[in-house]
Amino acid sequence: MPVKTDSPACEAWTLLYELALAEKPRLNAIAGDFEIKPQQAMVLRLLAEPQTMGELAERLGCDNSNVTGLVDRLEQRGLVERRPAEHDRRAKLLVLTHEGERVRSEMSKRMRQAPEALAAMPAAEQRALRDLLRRALGR
Amino acid sequence: MPVKTDSPACEAWTLLYELALAEKPRLNAIAGDFEIKPQQAMVLRLLAEPQTMGELAERLGCDNSNVTGLVDRLEQRGLVERRPAEHDRRAKLLVLTHEGERVRSEMSKRMRQAPEALAAMPAAEQRALRDLLRRALGR
DNA sequence: TATTGTTATACTCTATAACTATA
DNA sequence: TATAGTTATAGAGTATAACAATA
Numbered sequence: 439m440p441v442k443t444d445s446p447a448c449e450a451w452t453l454l455y456e457l458a459l460a461e462k463p464r465l466n467a468i469a470g471d472f473e474i475k476p477q478q479a480m481v482l483r484l485l486a487e488p489q490t491m492g493e494l495a496e497r498l499g500c501d502n503s504n505v506t507g508l509v510d511r512l513e514q515r516g517l518v519e520r521r522p523a524e525h526d527r528r529a530k531l532l533v534l535t536h537e538g539e540r541v542r543s544e545m546s547k548r549m550r551q552a553p554e555a556l557a558a559m560p561a562a563e564q565r566a567l568r569d570l571l572r573r574a575l576g577r
Numbered sequence: 578m579p580v581k582t583d584s585p586a587c588e589a590w591t592l593l594y595e596l597a598l599a600e601k602p603r604l605n606a607i608a609g610d611f612e613i614k615p616q617q618a619m620v621l622r623l624l625a626e627p628q629t630m631g632e633l634a635e636r637l638g639c640d641n642s643n644v645t646g647l648v649d650r651l652e653q654r655g656l657v658e659r660r661p662a663e664h665d666r667r668a669k670l671l672v673l674t675h676e677g678e679r680v681r682s683e684m685s686k687r688m689r690q691a692p693e694a695l696a697a698m699p700a701a702e703q704r705a706l707r708d709l710l711r712r713a714l715g716r
Numbered sequence: 717t718a719t720t721g722t723t724a725t726a727c728t729c730t731a732t733a734a735c736t737a738t739a
Numbered sequence: 740t741a742t743a744g745t746t747a748t749a750g751a752g753t754a755t756a757a758c759a760a761t762a
Contacts, residue, residue: 445691445696446707447696447703447707448690450707451690452689453716454596457593457710457713458593462638490721491720492720499601499605501753502720502721504754506722508752526720526762528720528762551587552589553590555714556586557584559709559713565585566709567585567709567710567713568588570709571593574596575596614753616729617728629743629744631743639729639731640731642745643729645744647729662743666743669744719761721761722757723756723757723759724758725756725757727753728754730750732749734746735746736744739741
């Protein structure tokens with residue numbers, strides 16, 4: 439009786455997740471260089487486009503009440519502004535300040551750099567990997 | 578003057594990270610089904626092999642003092658045991674209980690399932706992706 | 717009535733510094 | 740002296756429930 443083997447997709451997922459996990463310390467360290475916490479870095483990333491508290495909570499996959507504190511801290515740091523939303527006086531629109539844009543841009547540039555394991559691949563394999571992922575994610 | 582484009586490795590990394598990020602709510606929900614927190618699930622994952630507090634801290638990329646609380650909660654849940662380490666009376670060896678093994682095994686089985694975006698790929702592309710990642714990560 | 721965001725509360729995760737028991 | 744783990748402390752992230760203002 440043969441041992442049941444994982445499907446190729448499962449193994450690919452396991453490897454892919456391991457790679458992302460292994461990079462976490464690097465990403466956290468980059469956030470630290472800008473003196474913000476990992477989750478605050480995530481918020482900055484998502485605020486490339488202005489959006490409301492509720493939309494942000496949705497994209498973070500967390501409760502609304504949680505976003506209040508996250509945004510409080512970023513606002514105190516001068517990276518984010520709460521503005522009245524035009525269509526609904528209950529809602530608030532979150533917008534990056536100049537400084538917020540600067541931090542988001544420089545931080546993203548560094549985080550976007552490929553991990554050593556990918557950067558070391560032959561160029562043809564890098565392209566093959568990119569194309570497979572593009573198609574899988576519908577890009 | 579041409580716009581500078583990301584290298585294929587950078588774009589692959591961006592897509593790959595997006596995929597892992599998009600799966601986080603699913604993984605957290607699975608941990609929740611076993612009534613443990615995401616970080617406790619990570620500890621369980623890493624305890625496939627017994628190890629000391631310090632080794633676990635190293636693999637979690639966090640401080641030693643942090644592990645004390647994490648293990649306290651898992652121990653109260655009856656999933657982990659602290660045992661004396663033979664080679665060093667200062668150290669403690671962490672070992673999963675029977676119940677801990679059961680939870681780790683069932684939880685891992687579910688978390689290992691490939692995300693929809695990968696499972697939906699043609700079989701040949703799944704294998705190609707797996708093989709590229711295997712080689713990149715040296716497996 | 718329902719929804720947006722806040723507050724109050726409680727728990728988890730995190731690091732730093734001081735401590736203990738061993739090495 | 741140095742190291743493994745704990746404790747004390749403080750701050751950050753998280754969800755739930757109750758609330759104010761608005762829809």
